[in-house]
Amino acid sequence: MESTWPESLPSSKKKAIEELVQGRDIANQLRSLLNKSAGDDNNNKAAPAEDLVLRILKSFTNSLLILNNAESDEVSQIQANTHVTSWNGGPKSSESSEETSRSTTHKDRRGCYKRRKTAQSWTKETPNLTDDGYAWRKYGQKVILNAKFPRHYYRCTHKHDQGCLATKHVQRIHDDPPKYRSTYIGHHTCRNFLKVPELFLDSSPSSDSSVLLSFDNSTITNKQDNPFFTSFQSSIKQECKEEIPSDHNDIAHIQSSSSDYLVSPDRTVAFESLGLISVLSSTLDSDNGDVISGDLMDSVDFNDDFLIDDFP
DNA sequence: TGTATTTGACCCGA
DNA sequence: TCGGGTCAAATACA
Numbered sequence: 496m497e498s499t500w501p502e503s504l505p506s507s508k509k510k511a512i513e514e515l516v517q518g519r520d521i522a523n524q525l526r527s528l529l530n531k532s533a534g535d536d537n538n539n540k541a542a543p544a545e546d547l548v549l550r551i552l553k554s555f556t557n558s559l560l561i562l563n564n565a566e567s568d569e570v571s572q573i574q575a576n577t578h579v580t581s582w583n584g585g586p587k588s589s590e591s592s593e594e595t596s597r598s599t600t601h602k603d604r605r606g607c608y609k610r611r612k613t614a615q616s617w618t619k620e621t622p623n624l625t626d627d628g629y630a631w632r633k634y635g636q637k638v639i640l641n642a643k644f645p646r647h648y649y650r651c652t653h654k655h656d657q658g659c660l661a662t663k664h665v666q667r668i669h670d671d672p673p674k675y676r677s678t679y680i681g682h683h684t685c686r687n688f689l690k691v692p693e694l695f696l697d698s699s700p701s702s703d704s705s706v707l708l709s710f711d712n713s714t715i716t717n718k719q720d721n722p723f724f725t726s727f728q729s730s731i732k733q734e735c736k737e738e739i740p741s742d743h744n745d746i747a748h749i750q751s752s753s754s755d756y757l758v759s760p761d762r763t764v765a766f767e768s769l770g771l772i773s774v775l776s777s778t779l780d781s782d783n784g785d786v787i788s789g790d791l792m793d794s795v796d797f798n799d800d801f802l803i804d805d806f807p
Numbered sequence: 808t809g810t811a812t813t814t815g816a817c818c819c820g821a
Numbered sequence: 822t823c824g825g826g827t828c829a830a831a832t833a834c835a
Binding site for chain 1: 811812814
């Protein structure tokens with residue numbers, strides 16, 4: 496993200512961007528701090544680091560609040576290949592309790608569940624299936640009325656071990672050219688990428704903290720060259736191979752041959768691995784926060800290199 | 808043998 | 822009542 500913007504940009508927007516830039520700068524400081532402390536276990540630096548993190552979070556929160564007040568609908572402008580078509584609802588605090596209560600009764604629980612009414616969701620349409628960096632397990636497939644192709648249902652692999660309630664369904668909406676609509680419901684509460692922060696720190700000799708905090712896609716366009724991905728591959732769970740294309744590109748081959756991991760630089764991953772999503776969600780009004788989070792996350796255009804040509 | 812996928816059944820919300 | 826979403830047994834696979 497650049498510190499310059501069009502004159503026509505509303506002042507509130509400018510202010511929001513300033514906040515984001517500030518967040519990036521603070522993150523840079525944090526990175527430097529952590530880099531210094533890397534290698535030795537000096538816990539006395541945890542306090543300033545924590546303070547910086549808090550400042551980062553505050554900065555993001557401020558920007559989100561500002562954006563929320565600014566009637567922002569720039570999503571369509573910043574979406575490129577992938578675009579969000581909707582983002583609905585807010586977090587339902589009762590979800591987890593519903594989920595646990597649902598799973599504690601007699602054995603044959605087929606069909607015995609409580610459907611989420613308005614869980615937060617957003618959709619994106621892509622010409623191919625993109626990996627989002629999470630481990631998904633397919634739990635269903637359904638033929639949808641008036642739909643040419645069946646809909647595939649996925650839940651987070653960590654639903655049971657970590658209680659992650661994130662689900663998604665993917666539907667092919669066009670055959671030629673292929674077009675897929677992925678609907679994500681809820682956000683991940685699991686921790687798939689425990690090493691992400693340090694991976695970001697190690698990601699590049701250049702000032703690519705922008706990858707994490709400035710929503711700048713420029714530093715991450717070449718995934719093969721970015722050390723982030725190299726190290727990232729070894730840090731996540733194997734189940735991500737779900738969406739590894741069988742006959743696609745070199746990246747897929749590298750990944751599957753080295754570790755069977757499949758990772759994309761998903762913005763959600765970046766945020767959630769730092770706990771930002773949950774923090775922001777708890778800080779903001781649920782609807783507003785979610786909307787803005789979705790906007791921000793889709794403000795980055797990544798190349799969809801991790802693709803699959805057809806459904807599994 | 809353990810794990811992932813498939814598939815039919817079932818329930819909820821519109 | 823119907824369609825969509827989820828569950829879990831059965832099956833496939835590594």
